[in-house]
Amino acid sequence: MMTTMKISRIFPALIATALLCFGLTTQAHAAKWDEKMSPDEVETLLDKKFAEGKYSSQGADSCLACHRRSEKVMDLFKGVHGAIESSKSPMAGLQCEACHGPQGTHNRGGREPMIAFGPDSSLSAEKQNSVCMSCHQDDNRMTWNNSHHDNADVSCASCHSVHTANDPILDKKTENEVCTSCHTKAKADMHKRSSHPLKWDQMTCSDCHNPHGSLSDSDLIKPTINETCYSCHAEKRGPKLWEHAPVTENCVSCHSPHGSVHDGMLKTRAPQLCQQCHASDGHASNAYLGNTGMGSNVNDNAFTGGRSCLNCHNQIHGSNHPSGKLLQR
Numbered sequence: 001m002m003t004t005m006k007i008s009r010i011f012p013a014l015i016a017t018a019l020l021c022f023g024l025t026t027q028a029h030a031a032k033w034d035e036k037m038s039p040d041e042v043e044t045l046l047d048k049k050f051a052e053g054k055y056s057s058q059g060a061d062s063c064l065a066c067h068r069r070s071e072k073v074m075d076l077f078k079g080v081h082g083a084i085e086s087s088k089s090p091m092a093g094l095q096c097e098a099c100h101g102p103q104g105t106h107n108r109g110g111r112e113p114m115i116a117f118g119p120d121s122s123l124s125a126e127k128q129n130s131v132c133m134s135c136h137q138d139d140n141r142m143t144w145n146n147s148h149h150d151n152a153d154v155s156c157a158s159c160h161s162v163h164t165a166n167d168p169i170l171d172k173k174t175e176n177e178v179c180t181s182c183h184t185k186a187k188a189d190m191h192k193r194s195s196h197p198l199k200w201d202q203m204t205c206s207d208c209h210n211p212h213g214s215l216s217d218s219d220l221i222k223p224t225i226n227e228t229c230y231s232c233h234a235e236k237r238g239p240k241l242w243e244h245a246p247v248t249e250n251c252v253s254c255h256s257p258h259g260s261v262h263d264g265m266l267k268t269r270a271p272q273l274c275q276q277c278h279a280s281d282g283h284a285s286n287a288y289l290g291n292t293g294m295g296s297n298v299n300d301n302a303f304t305g306g307r308s309c310l311n312c313h314n315q316i317h318g319s320n321h322p323s324g325k326l327l328q329r
Ligand code: HEC
Pocket: 056, 059, 062, 063, 064, 065, 066, 067, 096, 097, 100, 102, 103, 106, 107, 108, 113, 114, 115, 116
């Protein structure tokens, strides 16, 4: 099957994009590919290849003459990018060279390098990503530029694998693992006693985050933290007759979204949680002083003992009861 694959003569907008991305340097360079080249030298060579547009006449067949023994390379054909029946697939156009750039003399004496992807590539993330973006510049990646990942030079290929039947980051059962291979703090948090069911893979990071960027601070799926939480915890959304200001403002003033050692994913336990803001309010203030050496121990105190703020003020997220002003009913 593979040997009958022929490169189509449709040269899509891709080439134009690629030319723009890689510039038009024509400087010749006689480096051998097995020599250690600096990233600059690699880029210069790639620029030259793009300028000359030296695509192979055989497309994938040319590449597979040497690369077909690699199982990893061949697994491309199990995924969408190797789909030969799709008119949008790289296989309908420049085939392997749609991503790896023109062959040039990669297969001969000149031994020019190809565009390589992922963390070991000597090409900048931006240049690698421009290849992917030449086909994937759509609504879903509208805010990629200047997203946290773009700014930190994370490449598309450090999350995505394309030479595979199943890209692990697109699978709900393995997504969290890929994300937390870099985000070790989130990994530690999600295994804490009280947490979202991330560790059971019943929820994924992308339930709350858009890894391709968004208009919110932490690349959340919604413009604000609260809107993100309401997408599942709709019952916490107001308006309520009596609102508790921090709840309508920001859920994470009390909760750790990735997990916590305290029940209810709270940042800290009541009464300390409440006293961050209420230490000098009315009875709470007295109770607090009791704890600071006026003869009373926090655990003995009617107001501060254990979870006692919540024993009385149990409608902590707001109340619809006519006399619920103090969040007691
Ligand atoms: C004449 C044999 C031959 C042909 C034809 C060939 N390659 Fe290669 N390619 C190699 C060898 C050898 C290496 C180096 C392997 C290594 O370093 O482990 C290589 C390396 C690569 C790499 C890895 C580069 C890197 O820096 O990690 C890519 C990507 C690649 N080839 C793509 C292609 C594509 C796409 C084509 C077709 C346009 C192609 N090759 C055609 C022999 C060939």
